[in-house]
Amino acid sequence: MDAFLLLNPLFCFLTAASFLAWFALKRRRTNQQQRVQPPSPPRLPILGNLHQLSALIHRSFHALGAKYGPVMLLHFGSRPVIIIQSSAAAAKIMKAHDLVFSDKPTTRTLRQLFYNHKNLFIAPYGEYWRKLKSICVLQLLSPKRVQSFRFIREEEIAICFEKIKACCSCSSPVNLSELFTSFTNDMTCRASCGKKYSEGEDGRRFVRLLTELMQLGGRVNVGDFVPWLWWIDRMTGFDRRVDRVAKEVDEFLEMVIQDHLNSRGLEIGETGHGNHEDSVVRVLLNVYRDNTIDRDSIKAIVLDMIVGGTETTAAALEWTMTELLKHPNVMNKLKCEVRAILKDKNHTISITNDDLEQMHYLRAVVKETLRLHPPIALLARVARQDVEVMGYGIPAGTMALINAWAVGRDPATWDEPDTFKPERFIGSSIDFKGVDFELIPFGAGRRRCPGIGFAMAGVELLLANLIHKFEWELPRSEDSDATEQPGSVTARKNPLFAVATVAQF
Numbered sequence: 245m246d247a248f249l250l251l252n253p254l255f256c257f258l259t260a261a262s263f264l265a266w267f268a269l270k271r272r273r274t275n276q277q278q279r280v281q282p283p284s285p286p287r288l289p290i291l292g293n294l295h296q297l298s299a300l301i302h303r304s305f306h307a308l309g310a311k312y313g314p315v316m317l318l319h320f321g322s323r324p325v326i327i328i329q330s331s332a333a334a335a336k337i338m339k340a341h342d343l344v345f346s347d348k349p350t351t352r353t354l355r356q357l358f359y360n361h362k363n364l365f366i367a368p369y370g371e372y373w374r375k376l377k378s379i380c381v382l383q384l385l386s387p388k389r390v391q392s393f394r395f396i397r398e399e400e401i402a403i404c405f406e407k408i409k410a411c412c413s414c415s416s417p418v419n420l421s422e423l424f425t426s427f428t429n430d431m432t433c434r435a436s437c438g439k440k441y442s443e444g445e446d447g448r449r450f451v452r453l454l455t456e457l458m459q460l461g462g463r464v465n466v467g468d469f470v471p472w473l474w475w476i477d478r479m480t481g482f483d484r485r486v487d488r489v490a491k492e493v494d495e496f497l498e499m500v501i502q503d504h505l506n507s508r509g510l511e512i513g514e515t516g517h518g519n520h521e522d523s524v525v526r527v528l529l530n531v532y533r534d535n536t537i538d539r540d541s542i543k544a545i546v547l548d549m550i551v552g553g554t555e556t557t558a559a560a561l562e563w564t565m566t567e568l569l570k571h572p573n574v575m576n577k578l579k580c581e582v583r584a585i586l587k588d589k590n591h592t593i594s595i596t597n598d599d600l601e602q603m604h605y606l607r608a609v610v611k612e613t614l615r616l617h618p619p620i621a622l623l624a625r626v627a628r629q630d631v632e633v634m635g636y637g638i639p640a641g642t643m644a645l646i647n648a649w650a651v652g653r654d655p656a657t658w659d660e661p662d663t664f665k666p667e668r669f670i671g672s673s674i675d676f677k678g679v680d681f682e683l684i685p686f687g688a689g690r691r692r693c694p695g696i697g698f699a700m701a702g703v704e705l706l707l708a709n710l711i712h713k714f715e716w717e718l719p720r721s722e723d724s725d726a727t728e729q730p731g732s733v734t735a736r737k738n739p740l741f742a743v744a745t746v747a748q749f
C-alpha cells in the first residue's frame with residue numbers, strides 16, 4: 245500500500261470512522277436480537293391479545309399475570325404494551341426510570357377532547373407540561389388554596405345533610421352514589437369555576453356533557469390500535485360524536501371564562517359566599533394576562549380539574565361506605581374513634597384540621613379502601629427511549645400500564661390481600677403519596693396526581709361527618725353486591741343505597 249495514503253490523516257480518519265460505525269451497527273443489531281422480552285401470552289395476527297381482555301381490563305391483566313408474572317408483554321393490535329403488576333416493578337418504572345416513562349399515551353379522541361394535549365393529564369413531558377404542573381401544584385391545588393376552599397366543603401356537606409335527613413323523615417334509603425357524585429361535582433365546580441353548574445338548564449347540559457366526555461375518552465377504539473381500521477370509527481358515527489362533544493364543552497368553558505370577565509371583583513357565588521376571585525379560573529386568568537399560557541390552556545386545565553377530581557373522589561367515597569357497610573365491626577370501631585374526638589361538636593364548621601389529624605383509624609380505613617379499590621386502576625406511561633426494566637429490553641415507544649389494582653393485592657407485599665383490614669395501616673408508615681410503591685392509587689413520580697390534598701380534604705371531612713351524625717346500615721333487600729363498572733374510573737356498577745338514622749348522643 246502506498247505509504248502516502250497510510251499517512252494521510254483524512255484517510256486514517258475515514259477508515260477509523262467507518263470501522264466505528266460498522267461496530268456500532270453490529271452491536272445494535274446484536275442487542276436487538278439479544279433483547280430479552282418479558283413473558284407474553286400467545287397472540288392473534290391482527291388483534292394481538294385484545295381478545296383476551298374483558299371490559300374489566302385490570303382484572304384480566306391480574307388473571308394473566310398469575311400465569312405470566314408481574315412484568316408481561318401484551319399486544320393491543322400491533323402495539324406492544326408492558327403490564328406491570330408488582331410494587332418492585334412499579335418502582336422501576338416510576339422511580340428508577342421515571343424520566344424515561346414520563347410521557348402519557350394518547351388517542352385521537354383524547355387529543356380532540358382535551359385541546360390538542362393542552363391539559364396536564366396527557367400533555368407530553370417537556371417545558372409546557374412542567375409549566376402547567378407547577379401552576380397546578382403551587383397555585384391551584386397548594387395546601388393554602390385547598391384550605392381556602394374549606395367553606396365550600398362545609399356548605400356542600402350541609403346540603404348533603406339536608407338530603408339525608410329528608411330520606412330519614414320518609415324512611416327511604418339514601419342513594420349514596422348519587423349523593424357523593426353531586427357532592428364532588430359541586431365541590432370541584434365551585435372551586436374551579438367559582439360557582440356550581442349542576443342546576444338549571446346550563447348545569448344539566450354540562451353534567452350530561454361531562455358524562456358523555458368521560459364515556460368517549462375512556463373508550464378503547466379499534467382504530468387506536470389497528471390504524472388501518474380507522475374508518476370503522478367514522479362509519480359508526482363515533483368521530484362525529486367526539487366532534488360534537490368537544491365543541492359543546494368548549495362553548496360551555498368559554499361561557500365560564502366570560503362569566504369571570506364580566507363579573508370581575510363581584511361576589512356572585514350561588515350560595516352567597518362563593519367568589520370568582522377564589523376560583524381556579526380566576527387564578528388562571530391572571531397567569532394568562534402575563535402571557536404565560538393561552539386561552540385553550542385555561543379551558544384544558546379547568547377540564548382536568550373537573551374530570552380528574554369528580555368521579556375519582558366520588559368513587560373513593562362510594563367504595564369506603566361500601567366496605568364500612570359490609571364490615572359492621574370496622575364501622576363500629578370508626579364510630580367510636582370519630583365520636584370520641586368530636587364529642588358534642590355538632591356543626592361541621594367546628595371540626596378542625598387537628599380533629600381530623602387525630603383520626604388515625606379513619607385514615608387507615610381510607611387507605612385500605614384505596615388499596616382494594618383504586619378509582620384509577622391503570623396508570624399509563626410511554627417509554628421515551630430504549631430502556632432495560634428488570635432485565636427485559638423495552639424499546640422506545642412501548643406503552644406501560646401499571647396495574648395499581650393488582651399492586652394493591654400483591655400477596656408478596658400484603659398479608660391476606662383480599663381481606664378488608666384497615667388495622668394493617670395502624671402503626672405502618674405506608675402512605676399513598678407516591679413514595680411507597682405498594683400503595684399507588686394516586687400514581688407516583690413526575691406524573692403523580694396533584695389533587696391528593698384537595699380530594700382527601702373533602703373525603704375525610706364528609707366521612708367524619710356522616711359517621712358522627714348518622715347510624716348507617718344496608719337496606720334489608722340489599723345484598724352486599726359490589727360489582728365494578730368498566731370505564732376509566734372504576735366505580736360501582738349499581739348505586740349504593742343505605743338506611744340512615746340520626747345518631748342520638
Ligand code: HEM
Pocket residue numbers: 364365366377380432548549550552553554556557560618619620623624684685686687688689690691692693694695696698699
Ligand atoms: C380520590 C381522588 C383521586 C384519585 C384516586 C386520583 C388519581 C390520579 C391518578 C392515578 C393519576 C395518574 C398518576 C400517575 O399516572 O402516576 C392522577 C393524575 C392527575 N390528577 Fe388525580 N386523582 C384524584 C383526585 C384528583 C383531584 C381532586 C384533582 C384536581 C382537582 C386531580 C387532578 C389530576 C391531574 C391534573 C392529574 C394529571 C397529573 C399529570 O399528568 O402530571 N385528581 N390522579
